[in-house]
Amino acid sequence: MAKIVILTGAGISAESGIRTFRASDGLWEEHRIEDVATPEGFVQDPELVHRFYNARRAAATAAQPNPAHIALAELEADPGHEVLIVTQNVDDLHERGGSQNVLHMHGTLFGALCHSCEHRWPAPEVMSPTDSCPSCSAQATRPDIVWFGEMPYRMEEIWHALRAADLFVSIGTSGNVYPAAGFVADAMHAGVPTLELNLEPSAGRSMFDEARHGPASVLVPQWVRERLG
Template sequence: MARIVILTGAGISAESGIRTFRASDGLWEEHRIEDVATPEGFARNPELVHRFYNARRAAAAAAAPNAAHQALAALEADGRHTVLVVTQNVDDLHERAGTQNLIHMHGTLAGALCAGCGHRWPAPTQMQVTDPCPACGKPKTRPDIVWFGEMPYRMEEIWAALRQADLFVSIGTSGNVYPAAGFVADAMHAGVPTLELNLDPSAGTRMFDAARHGPATQVVPGWVHEMLARDR
């Protein structure tokens, strides 16, 4: 039984209608990332940030898992491998496809966080600046999203899994955002074979042992089919 660690990025959800962030123009859904995806942006204009993530939450709820999400869930459900999916995405498409062993390293749209006391709770569909924290009562509610300049969640657990893996697969990532962009180097230094599945070569594609490029809904199910057929 192989231990497979899979990193997924925005590219796996793009074909479900979730727009990707393009660093080349510095914009995300027509907003500067400094305004909607940093602690400083939230401090300057929390109303804007809440409107932005309320819209993202609605868009994610309207989207459906695609063949790539479903293929990864099928690989896990097959049971012949231990599969850990580490996603940079804040949508819930992996869960809705059936993936169970999952880490949201950048948080999730489904979560709310108190910037005052650190309490977490399920986010309502619409969040407002005046929403009180259920624990401390202060109106310091923010999305439970890891913004630029903040440390992603469960990093020690992820690094430990990478060191113990038999295969690391990166799907739909640009290779520009750290620390996730460094996972291939971490795996390489641990002697773990690596594979990139991406629409186009990522910034770190040369570091991978192998790469397949094309739409996620084609290359991911194709790879999973080969894995399951090979293990029969």
């Protein structure tokens, strides 16, 4: 059985209509990243942050999985492949596309986190600074999103899976955000073959054994068909 670790980034969700995180002008949905994607921004203006993520949650709910999401689920369902999807995305399009073995290293829009006691629970459709934690009752509810300056989730598990893989595939990611941008180097040092499927060459393109460039909704189904033969 082939063990495949797949990293996915904003490029795979962009084709479902979800705007990418980084814009060339440093804005995300008309907001400075520092204001809506850092712990300091949350402390300064929790109402703005909740309003921002409520809108992102609504947009993610309205979006639909595209052929790339569906193809990866088909690969996972094949008995000859053991697939782990490590996603930088905070939407649930992989799961709704049929994938089950998905690890959200940057958290999810559909989770809530207590800033006080770190209790986690499913996020309601609309969150507010006045929401109380169901565990400690503190009004310290925030989205369960990994912001800049915070450590991504389950890194030890990811590194272990990556080094034990038979193939590492990076899909729809710029290669600029660490630690995910370092996965290809780690795979290379472990002797794991690597493949990039991206709209354009990523920052780490030179480290990949093979790279194909174009829309994920085209490249990923093509690659999966090749794997399934």
